[in-house]
Each structure stands twice: as C-alpha cells, then as structure tokens.
Amino acid sequence: MSGLKNTLAPFQQWINDKEQWEDLAGYMRQESNLPGPRANLGLAESFAQLYSHSAVTEIAWDLLLVWANIAEADAGTNEPREFLPFNAVCAAGAYYGYAEEERRCVIQAMIQSAMNDSRWRMREAAAMSMQNIGEFDFSLLRQLLDTWRVDANMLEQRAFVAALAHPPLLKIQENTVYCLNLAAGIMEELLLSTGVPSDREHFRVLSKGLEYSLSVFVASEPEAGFAMLRRFAESGDARISKIVKSNLGKTRLSKKYDQQVADLLLLMGLTRG
Template sequence: MKENSGLPGKRANLELLKIVTDLGDEDFFMSCIKYDENIAPTNTQGEFVAMCGVTGLGKLINAGKLDNFQLMREFASDSRWRVREGVAFGLQIIGEKNFDILIQGIKEWTKGNDYEKRAVVAGLCEPKLLKDRNNAKRVLEILNEIIESIKFISDRKSESFRVLRKGLGYGLSVAIVGYPEIGKNIFEKLRDIVDKDITWILHENLKKNRLEKMDKNWTDKMKNASA
C-alpha cells in the first residue's frame, strides 16, 4: 500500500484509496490512523496510510459505529491536508448510504473551528449527494449558516480560514445546482452582507461553469450586479 501510494508526490493514489476502503475492516482502519503527524508527516507514504484509515471511519459509521464521528471530527483539524481530505471522503461515504445520519453526525461541526466547517463543506458539496433536492436544500441551509458565521471570525489570516474560504468558493455553486430555486435565493440574500470575504466567496462561485449551465441569464445578472 505504501509503495503504491503515489507519495511523496503531487497526487495520492485515490484509486488505491477506494480499494483499501472497500476491503478494510475496523482493526485495519484503527491501525492506519495511528500514523500520526510525528511518524507520518505531510507528503510521505505514511500520510497515505493515515488518509486510508480516516476515510475508512466513514465505512465503520455506516456499520453503526457512530462513535467514530468524534474521531473524524478530531482528524478534520489534522495538520496534514490529505488526512483532512480523508475526512471529507469518509463523510461522502456516509452520505451515499444514509444522508440523515451524516447530517446528524456533523451537526455540531458547523459551530466548530474553521477546519471542522471546511470538512462539512467538502463532505457535503459533492454532486452525487445532491441529486435529491431535499438533501440539496439541507446542504444549502448549512452553507448559508457557515457563510454567515464568517462575519464573526476575527482571525482571517490563519491557514484554517484560508481553506474554509477556498472550500466555500466552489462548494456553494455545487449546492445551488442541486436546488436552483432555493440556492439562487440564498445567494442573493448573501449579497446584501457587507463583508469582503463573503463577497469573495460569492464572486468565486460565479466563475464556475456549472452556474452558467444551470441558468446563464441569472448568473450574468449576478455578475453584472457585483461588477
């Protein structure tokens, strides 16, 4: 697994990650997450092992082991970005099987730190999870809550805020496409908030082709209004 991890390098072997997650069991995943930052720093083969373990926690939650939500929450703030991605992948695994359990499990994360909020954004803003309009509606409400919370964030130079802002810069448009009528309304209300980072997030989403494909006239209107 280590030898075929793709690390060190620019891209981890996500195909192998899926295979490992499909085949792994609880003992295996728990052994993988022991590869912490000290013995498996960023861009090492060990980081891939940890990533596999964290992703696999989603599979364990699907098997009814809900206590692993707390472990996933802790790893959402890991110093290694690939491990944080593993949390997002794990959340998507849960959402594909039981979206209600996913939403309930991350309810408190939306009030947590910036890394935790970013994990929520990355985990939920996945097109395959938003084909159901009820799911998309719930995600849009969560994103709206997270974006509005930015008004109360004082430290905006931290790495955690940077990745949260970046995630919101694409995630909102993914959710809007899932339920355009509600999504466009939320977007337009967010435009009324005077906050440079919220404005940046909205501008970034307007650059995404998915919004033009959804409704070019509305997207052009929003672009012109913010020009």
C-alpha cells in the same frame, strides 16, 4: 506485490492477519502515488470497500485504529506513509453505517481528529469519510453534522461543506436544501464576524472550501441556491463577496445559468473575468 494491484482477496487476508500488516502497509506506500499531487484514490476506494459490511473483525478494526493514529511526525504531508492514516479514516466512514454504537463513537472521534489535522490530505480524508457515510445513509451524516455544527471551528466547517459538495449526495432535493441551509449558516457566521479572524490559515482553508462548494449546491437546486447567493451578494462584505464571486465563476453555474450569474455580478458591481 505489483501483481496484487486492484485485487481485493489479498487485502482481505492482510487486514485480518497482524503478521501481514507490514506487507499491506508496504504495498499501500508503494502504490500511494506519493509524493505527488494526487494520491491513489482508486486504491483508497478499494481499501474502503473491505470495510463496507457488518462483519469487520477485531483484527481488521485494530488495523484502522493503528493507522489512523499515525502522527504527522511519523507520516508527514505528501510522504508515502501518510497514505496509511488517509486510508484508515476513509475506510472508517465506509464502515460507520454497519458498525455498532461503540465503534461508531470511535469513528466519530477519528473523523473529528482528521478534520483538524494540520495535513491537508488528512482533512480531505475526513470529508471523504463523511461522504462514505452519506452515501450509505444521508440521515446518518445529517445527525452527525447537526451535532457537530453547534460548536464547529473553521476547519470543521470547511470539512462539512467539502463533504456535502458531492453530487451523489445531492440527487434528493431534501438533501440539497439541507446543504444549502448549512452552508448559509456558515456564511452568516462569517458575515457576523468582524474582519479576518486571528487564525488566518484556518480562515483561508474555510474560505477556499466555500469558494467552490456553494456552486455545487446551487447547481443542484438553482432557485433556492441563487436566492441564497443574492442574499450574500448584497452584503457588501469583501470577504463574502470574494466567496460569491468565486462560485459564480465556476463553469457549472456560468455556462448553464448565464443570466443569473450576470445579474449577481452586476449587483456586486463586478464584471466577468
């Protein structure tokens, strides 16, 4: 199998032949880089490319459904088998722009499930899947987010900002402004809440996502971005201040926008470091 690495032709055969699915699964597990800190994202991208067209067969579609439904009990965190549902969710996003409405609805449910998965890598798959949608057509991703954000929980909100903190999506100013507004809305919700929510783990996950993603948006649209950070820097809320400080410490802001960063830190009564 090692001779097939990074070769798409055998993959195309495997996904369209149920009798070869196990060979494909074995190869993906073998080349997953799991257990380990970083899965084989190059292989995941190559696999997703197999679904970046409109002619996905029923058999290839069924493979995504089978893999996406592999539960944690059968594919725990950092196990090689976890790479299978991870790839299925990422590939579903690559296919979304080409899919008919019925399959799009299934993909939406697939992504939402992954956003709420207890496995962190599956939550990353949800974000990457949305990035694939956004790279195909940002308006499609925006439609999804505008629908989901109304009743989104903290894990879903984290997935939104993680997906949007993706430089290829921020090349157009209108997209970046949308990202800033969505992130600001999430920050406002946190500010209006009292103390740490009862689900501390979900709050931690959301906070971690916000602690880096805001800086990506600000770096792409600094005038509006720093105005947003200033608004939250003035809040006096310890939870919000921690998020703002973390973003100000990111190199993408601290090196290029030294004075703006220093001003906001001073406003919060903080120093560098």
